[in-house]
Amino acid sequence: MRHWAIWLLAAALAGCAVTPPMVPLPVPADVARFQDWTASGRMALAVDGGGGSGSFTWQQNGVFTTLSIRGPFGAGGLRVVADDQSMQVTDGSGRTVDTDQAREALRVQLGADLPWTHLRYWMLGVPSPGEPAQVADARAAPMRVIEQSGWRIGYDTFRPVPGSALPERFTATHGTVRLKVVIDDWTVASGAPARP
Numbered sequence: 001m002r003h004w005a006i007w008l009l010a011a012a013l014a015g016c017a018v019t020p021p022m023v024p025l026p027v028p029a030d031v032a033r034f035q036d037w038t039a040s041g042r043m044a045l046a047v048d049g050g051g052g053s054g055s056f057t058w059q060q061n062g063v064f065t066t067l068s069i070r071g072p073f074g075a076g077g078l079r080v081v082a083d084d085q086s087m088q089v090t091d092g093s094g095r096t097v098d099t100d101q102a103r104e105a106l107r108v109q110l111g112a113d114l115p116w117t118h119l120r121y122w123m124l125g126v127p128s129p130g131e132p133a134q135v136a137d138a139r140a141a142p143m144r145v146i147e148q149s150g151w152r153i154g155y156d157t158f159r160p161v162p163g164s165a166l167p168e169r170f171t172a173t174h175g176t177v178r179l180k181v182v183i184d185d186w187t188v189a190s191g192a193p194a195r196p
Contacts (some may be wrong), residue, residue, distance in 0.1 A: 025137045026144055026158040026165040029124040033164070036061050036189040039123060043069075046178045047111040058123060065120055078109065082116055112177045115149060122146065122153050123181075125167045142170075150174050159186060 037060050044053035054071030067080040077092040089102040097105050107113045118128040127133030133148035142154035153172045158165035166186050172179045
């Protein structure tokens with residue numbers, strides 16, 4: 001009888017050992033709460049077999065975006081300043097162009113037309129408001145998938161922050177365009193880094 005009890009206990013312990021812990025679903029960021037933030041990391045863009053990569057710093061202050069890209073991806077440096085209505089791009093040589101010329105300059109420089117008005121929301125792991133979107137969450141990568149405006153954004157990892165979660169790694173694809181983003185550091189409006 002004692003042998004049976006030991007065997008059952010061993011089987012129960014073995015069963016516990018192989019049961020993976022439950023991974024919590026990522027809590028979507030509240031856009032109203034995350035109005036002012038800074039994210040820095042690396043991004044890579046692939047288009048039709050070509051592309052490039054570089055490091056970036058993204059600063060968001062309400063509707064105003066300032067994105068600085070460094071390295072081969074930005075051909076020595078790009079600075080994008082945009083809001084919901086306008087855009088300004090400054091290249092590594094200091095040449096600045098506005099709005100329509102800026103969008104075309106970015107398209108030529110990067111090799112793809114990226115959805116800049118959506119990206120500031122996708123950086124937070126939420127769909128851009130005002131346009132239909134499908135969102136699916138899972139407990140394994142991709143932990144969240146957003147499908148919007150012909151793009152599919154798959155989020156592999158999130159960083160917990162009080163009451164929410166912010167993306168650490170995601171890939172956005174549209175046809176032959178693939179944008180991979182890895183966020184190493186988040187700083188939210190309080191000024192404190194969002195710790196992993």
